[in-house]
Every structure is written in structure tokens, then in C-alpha cells.
Amino acid sequence: MVFIDNYSLYFEHPVLDNEIEELEENKAYYIQEIKKDSISIKQLKNPEQTEKYAREQYYMKRDNEDIYIIEFEENAEESE
Template sequence: MKFIEPISMKRLINLVKNKFFLVTMAFLVWMIFFDKNDLFSQYEYRRQVNKLKQERDFYKKEIDQVTKELDELTSNPQKLEKFAREKYLMKKDNEDVYVIVHEKKEK
């Protein structure tokens, strides 16, 4: 059985002395660590984009929900009256309103 010989020391030194190898390594180090758009910045930008996408989706859902409620309130007088009574505690002239607040029990 024949084993593959590891890279000899002479070959490694020749590789390190090669100007193309040195330029390529310098370029890679520069791009990874020192450039304006280095890997760390790209990671942070990607995280921000994902966070903003989540916020966008949340607000789209909220807008859809509010638009649906608005359509219901403008088209149905009973819904409008119920909304005014529940949210703004409005009442008719001959009515009394009682607000019941449930206390949270501490453990």
C-alpha cells in the first residue's frame, strides 16, 4: 500500500516565496478583515436585513388586521357601536357603564 507523502518543507517554502501566492493571500486577508465590506460587516448587515424583514412582515399583518377592522366598522353600524362601547367606554344617555377590572393574583 502506497501512502501519499505530505508536502515537503522545500515545496512549502517555495509556495510561500511565490509572488502570486503571497498576493492572493494578502488580498484574502485584506478582504476578510480590513475592507469596508469585510465578513463581520456583512454578517451584521445580514442580521439587520433579517430583523427588518421580520418587522416588515409584522407591520404588514397589523395593517391588514386594522384595515379589515376599519372596513367592518364603516360598513356595519352594530360593529361600530360595539367598538365605541368597548374601546372608548361610550354610552347612550339613559345608560350606566360599569367597568370590571380583574386583579391579577400573585403567587
């Protein structure tokens, strides 16, 4: 005699396997992101790297210089 209900592991097992697989993929992704961020943090402890990052990401400049941003047509189409 076999009793089957809504909480039977036979029916829930594939759903739970899919959830476990998805969570393991998320875990791997976040571990990789943490490694990249920790490398970035180590680099930003160097004043020269901090200045480089600020110049590239936030277009910061020194008092005696001007910055010109040149966008090519291929890059302009992608950003729109």
C-alpha cells in the first residue's frame, strides 16, 4: 500500500534539486565577484591606483588640466 500526498519527496525532489542547483550557481557567481572586489580593494589602497580609478570612472582631473571625452560612433550607438 502506498500513500501519496502533496509533500511526498518523490514529487518535491526535482523541484528541490532545481533550487539547489540554482543556489549553487549563485554561490559560485558571488564568490567570483567577492574575489574581483577584494582585488580592486587591494589595488585602491595604492594612491596611484586610487587616482587612476577616479580619473577613469568619475572623470576627475587635476587643477591645471582639461579633459576631453571622445566617443566613437560605434560606442554611441551601443549606449543609446
